[in-house]
Amino acid sequence: MAILNPTLIAVSIGITALASIALFASIFVIRCTKKRRSHMKKRMGRHISYLLIQVLTSDEKTNSIKRLKRIIGKKENMHVSVRALATQEFINLARTVSNDHLPALQGLFLNLGLQHFNILRAEKGRLKQKLKAFEVLSKLRIITALPVIKQYVLDPNKTLRAEAIMSLMRLSYNPLFFLDNQKVTLSVWEAMKIHGMLKEMPDEKIPQFSQWLNHRQKTVVLFCLRMILHYQQKADLQLLTRLSKSKSVRVAEEAQKALILRKILVYSDPDEEDNQIDQNDYQHLNVA
Amino acid sequence: MNLSEILEIYNGVFIFYTLFVVIVYLGLAILSRVAYRAFKSGNIYTDYSYISKSEYAPRVSVIAPAFNESVTIIENVKSLMALKYSHLEIIVVNDGSKDDTMGKLIQAFDLKLSEQKPLGKLEAKRIKGVYTSKKFSLRKLIVIDKENGGKSDALNAGINYSRSGLVACIDVDCILQPDSLLKMVKPFVLSNKTIAVGGVVRVLNDSIVDSGNIVKVRQSRNFWVRFQILEYVRAFLLGRMAWSKINGLILISGAFGVFRRDVLIACGGYDTNTVGEDMELIVRMRRYMHDKKLPYKVKYIPEPLCWTEVPPDLNTLKKQRSRWTRGTIETLLKHKDVFFKRKYGIMGMISFPFWLLFEWLAPLLEFTGIISLILLSIFGLIDWDHTLLMLGFVYVFAVFFSALTLLAEETSYFNYTNRNDIFRILAVVLLEPIVFHPLIVYYAILGNIEMIRGKKSWGEMKRTGFNSAAVGSQIELIPSE
Numbered sequence: 001m002a003i004l005n006p007t008l009i010a011v012s013i014g015i016t017a018l019a020s021i022a023l024f025a026s027i028f029v030i031r032c033t034k035k036r037r038s039h040m041k042k043r044m045g046r047h048i049s050y051l052l053i054q055v056l057t058s059d060e061k062t063n064s065i066k067r068l069k070r071i072i073g074k075k076e077n078m079h080v081s082v083r084a085l086a087t088q089e090f091i092n093l094a095r096t097v098s099n100d101h102l103p104a105l106q107g108l109f110l111n112l113g114l115q116h117f118n119i120l121r122a123e124k125g126r127l128k129q130k131l132k133a134f135e136v137l138s139k140l141r142i143i144t145a146l147p148v149i150k151q152y153v154l155d156p157n158k159t160l161r162a163e164a165i166m167s168l169m170r171l172s173y174n175p176l177f178f179l180d181n182q183k184v185t186l187s188v189w190e191a192m193k194i195h196g197m198l199k200e201m202p203d204e205k206i207p208q209f210s211q212w213l214n215h216r217q218k219t220v221v222l223f224c225l226r227m228i229l230h231y232q233q234k235a236d237l238q239l240l241t242r243l244s245k246s247k248s249v250r251v252a253e254e255a256q257k258a259l260i261l262r263k264i265l266v267y268s269d270p271d272e273e274d275n276q277i278d279q280n281d282y283q284h285l286n287v288a
Numbered sequence: 289m290n291l292s293e294i295l296e297i298y299n300g301v302f303i304f305y306t307l308f309v310v311i312v313y314l315g316l317a318i319l320s321r322v323a324y325r326a327f328k329s330g331n332i333y334t335d336y337s338y339i340s341k342s343e344y345a346p347r348v349s350v351i352a353p354a355f356n357e358s359v360t361i362i363e364n365v366k367s368l369m370a371l372k373y374s375h376l377e378i379i380v381v382n383d384g385s386k387d388d389t390m391g392k393l394i395q396a397f398d399l400k401l402s403e404q405k406p407l408g409k410l411e412a413k414r415i416k417g418v419y420t421s422k423k424f425s426l427r428k429l430i431v432i433d434k435e436n437g438g439k440s441d442a443l444n445a446g447i448n449y450s451r452s453g454l455v456a457c458i459d460v461d462c463i464l465q466p467d468s469l470l471k472m473v474k475p476f477v478l479s480n481k482t483i484a485v486g487g488v489v490r491v492l493n494d495s496i497v498d499s500g501n502i503v504k505v506r507q508s509r510n511f512w513v514r515f516q517i518l519e520y521v522r523a524f525l526l527g528r529m530a531w532s533k534i535n536g537l538i539l540i541s542g543a544f545g546v547f548r549r550d551v552l553i554a555c556g557g558y559d560t561n562t563v564g565e566d567m568e569l570i571v572r573m574r575r576y577m578h579d580k581k582l583p584y585k586v587k588y589i590p591e592p593l594c595w596t597e598v599p600p601d602l603n604t605l606k607k608q609r610s611r612w613t614r615g616t617i618e619t620l621l622k623h624k625d626v627f628f629k630r631k632y633g634i635m636g637m638i639s640f641p642f643w644l645l646f647e648w649l650a651p652l653l654e655f656t657g658i659i660s661l662i663l664l665s666i667f668g669l670i671d672w673d674h675t676l677l678m679l680g681f682v683y684v685f686a687v688f689f690s691a692l693t694l695l696a697e698e699t700s701y702f703n704y705t706n707r708n709d710i711f712r713i714l715a716v717v718l719l720e721p722i723v724f725h726p727l728i729v730y731y732a733i734l735g736n737i738e739m740i741r742g743k744k745s746w747g748e749m750k751r752t753g754f755n756s757a758a759v760g761s762q763i764e765l766i767p768s769e
Contacts, residue, residue: 009677016684023691024714027698031710034698131333159332166338188477192345196338230343 041085047071048082048089056097056104065111072112083117084129087136090114094139106140115142122148131163138167146171153178162190169197175205179212179220186219195227210235218248225254234265295669302657306678310685312646317692319530324590324700327529336470340372346476347375348469348546349450352460353442354380358387362396363497364460369429370501373469378429379446380460384413384436393431398422404430408448410557413437415445439542440558440565447549447557456546461597463492463502464544468593472546475587483551483573483584486540487593488524491517493600502595507709512605514716515724516598522693525590525700532588536634538574538643540586542566544594551576551584562622563744564615571623571635578632592701606731613735614743616647651732686721 048071054064074082090109097105109115115137122133122145130152137145149171152164161184169175175198179186198206209224213235221243228235235258243255339345350368354361361380368378382390393399399419406415412434419431434445443457454476456469468487475482494508508514531537542565555576558565570586577584599605620643627644629636664670694713704713 006673006677009674009681013677013681013684016681016688020684020688020691023688023695027691027695028710030695030698127329128332135333159330159334163333166335188344189339189474192342192477193335193338195344196340196342199341226344 044071044082045085045089048086049092052089052093052105052108055108056093056101065108068108068112072114083114084132086112087114087118087132090140091132091136094136102140106142109136109140109142115144118142119145119148127157127160130160134163134167138170141171143171150178153181154183158187158189162193165190166193166197169194169201173205174207175201176207176212179215179224182215182217182220184217186217186223191219191223191226194223195230198227206231209233210239213239213243218251222248222251222254225251225258228258229254229261232261232265234262237262291669295664298660299674303678305653306682309646309650312642313526313689316530317526317689317696319533320526320528320590321696323529323533324525324696326533327590331474336372336467339470339474340374340467343374345373345375345470346454346473347377347452348373348454348456348473349377349379349446349452349549350456350458350469351379351381351443351446351450352458353383353439353446354385354389354460355383355436355439355442356385356387356389357460358385358389358392360461361389361392364463365393365397365429367463367497367501368458369426370466371464371469372466373473375452376428376469377450377452379432379449380429381432381434381442381446383434383438383442390431390433394419397426397429397431399431402430404449406445406448407451408553408557410444410448410553411560412441412445412448418449438560440560440562443565444557444560447552450549453549454546455549455552456544457542458545458594459543459596462489462543463497463595465591465593465595466501468544469546471589471591471593472544475585475589476546476548479585481583481585482587483548483577484540484570485546485587485589486528486537487544487589488591489520489541489543489594489596490524490592491520491598492595493597495595505704507704507706507712508600510600511716512602512724513598513600514712515720516605518690518693518713518716518720519724520598521697522690525696526689526693528588529590531639532586534634534638535585536639537586537588538570538635538639539567540570540588541594543596547573559622561744562615562618563611564619567615568619568622571619571626574635575623575626575632578635590700602727605727606734609728609731610735610738613648613651613732614739616643617736617739620644620648651729652736654729655733683721686725687717690717690720 048068051064051068051071055061055068058064068086072082072086090105093105094102118133118137119142121129122137125133133145134149134152137149146168149164149167152160153168155161155164165178168178176194209227209231210233212220212224215221215224225243227233237259240255240259240262244252244259246252246255350371352364352368354364357364365378365380368380380393382393398421400422402418402420404418404420414435416433416435419433421427421429430449432445432449434442437445446457447455454473456472458464472485472487475485490505491508491513492502493510493513495502495506496504507517528537528539545566547569551573552569555569555572557569559568559572562568574584574586599608620640623640626632626636627640632640661670661675694717
């Protein structure tokens with residue numbers, strides 16, 4: 001049997017053994033490089049973070065800003081992009097600092113010229129770079145980034161689309177303006193994220209969801225009905241009645257719940273004109 | 289046919305089997321990496337914090353059966369309470385423990401009897417009482433006290449009391465990552481075809497746990513545990529991901545799996561007559577979907593979401609492995625009509641034959657190989673040059689495959705960051721094919737023998753308790769009770 005040729009087996013052993021050694025060597029190299037890079041990143045990140053906090057909290061800012069500019073001007077240090085590191089520190093700070101410090105942080109971000117770097121990454125970077133750029137630009141309210149991020153709202157990549165939506169919600173005064181042009185299905189995952197984000201927003205930023213009840217995307221209508229229920233908003237009676245007879249079971253169910261809620265809201269408000277509405281309007285709902 | 293011709297055929301079969309194994313495992317490894325990369329690019333930069341706040345998230349019941357777990361039960365329930373998920377219900381089922389598991393639970397969580405009634409009708413042993421906490425902050429905790437009926441029975445009882453669309457079944461001795469449920473729920477949210485999701489299970493022994501969270505991942509000092517670390521990484525990182533990619537996964541570890549409750553109940557819940565209840569359930573759920581001609585997916589999350597204690601000594605390891613073998617055989621035999629049935633798709637045509645050949649028969653083939661090797665050498669019929677070369681090839685390939693596993697681990701999770709870990713692992717990799725693997729084959733043979741003898745029991749698993757984090761960098765070991 002040719003396959004039992006001892007030379008062939010010996011060669012196979014040699015090749016596999018060499019491959020194993022190569023694998024171990026690459027594990028070793030990867031481990032060393034990773035450790036060195038992460039050590040470098042940590043050290044530099046800590047330094048940048050210290051300087052940023054100095055600028056935000058102490059009166060003597062000029063020196064720290066100068067030092068920050070000098071560090072960021074280096075661009076790369078041991079294959080680690082210093083500007084990317086600085087961006088990460090800005091993200092970390094934006095996640096933790098109070099709203100009072102946000103304008104100062106934004107000013108510093110612009111002063112260091114990081115907005116151009118991040119807008120460029122949002123336009124031309126790899127997926128992860130784009131997503132990071134979205135986060136920092138939106139958290140620091142860099143309005144000039146709005147048109148760049150807006151172009152990804154209809155992107156076929158679900159992750160990119162979802163993060164673009166999140167960023168636009170942070171940036172725009174009307175957080176759900178993108179729903180007007182929503183041409184693709186709003187997935188439950190996206191809906192969950194939008195809802196989670198809305199919960200962090202002040203009440204005045206929560207839009208009237210009834211404006212999208214005529215939307216051509218059924219998933220958008222369903223989401224808005226649920227939000228109407230969640231935020232206890234009063235939607236148009238005729239529209240809700242029409243939706244409660246929808247062919248889509250889920251839409252019909254949610255519309256019926258919204259109608260019941262409407263009834264409760266109307267009756268609890270004595271000044272409400274709708275109090276005059278005939279009981280027959282709700283008859284088909286069989287409300288107890 | 290003379291003896292030399294028989295030997296020639298035997299050698300041929302051996303060679304082709306070896307080559308077949310090599311090709312299949314390499315194929316699975318490649319497929320796993322492709323699937324892993326696709327998973328990573330789809331889940332890059334996902335901020336789960338928004339989802340954990342949304343009431344839009346589907347409600348999940350976590351069911352944790354406990355039997356004589358008084359050593360770790362409080363730490364385990366704390367770990368479950370720390371899960372980041374808004375719509376959560378935690379059901380701990382005390383399966384007639386003989387120690388003070390129930391007493392500890394009542395005391396630690398301020399439990400009182402509740403009037404809660406079951407919603408499901410799965411068969412389970414008598415319920416002695418249902419408890420909820422007096423504290424409002426612990427309202428999501430339900431403790432069911434029942435007569436002993438085994439793990440499957442306890443899980444069925446928990447499913448009966450769950451009020452959620454999704455059910456997460458876990459081993460109570462596991463520590464879950466705080467965001468594990470969010471990650472496991474995602475496939476259900478993204479596709480309503482998803483019926484079950486599993487995740488990577490990693491070895492917890494000697495890692496440091498504080499208030500139900502893993503503070504530091506460490507390699508165990510115990511050599512048997514280290515072998516199992518390598519084995520777990522290999523199975524979860526280079527095996528299951530590939531099966532998930534082709535929708536052929538028939539095993540979601542009993543340590544942690546999330547299921548659609550309606551499908552779980554429709555197919556009759558857990559089988560109480562098998563020790564391989566986790567595999568059997570997935571096969572039955574898949575069969576149910578095929579029989580009803582409903583499209584479905586069984587998904588797998590390639591991230592370490594669940595940490596479990598593995599047997600630290602050979603006696604416990606023997607019991608566990610022989611039980612696993614019995615479980616596999618029971619499932620394969622119970623569903624033997626799935627084999628090569630086109631109706632059951634990938635499961636019937638690929639998954640089942642693979643499990644038969646590589647999980648059930650492989651240890652038997654290896655064992656007969658060793659026996660025949662001994663016999664042939666006694667009778668002086670062996671060609672030592674060929675044999676040693678072949679054995680050398682098998683050894684080198686095993687080392688190569690383990691190195692591939694470690695590379696995958698290094699480039700994905702990088703859990704063991706200690707400088708010396710790499711050398712410890714290297715020693716494990718070199719010794720595993722000649723020390724640990726023969727033992728596993730032996731335990732699998734024992735499992736076959738136990739199966740023939742009709743053994744049904746689980747065998748007890750020894751618990752050592754967790755290492756807890758102390759102040760600063762000092763590590764204080766809490767002695768096991």
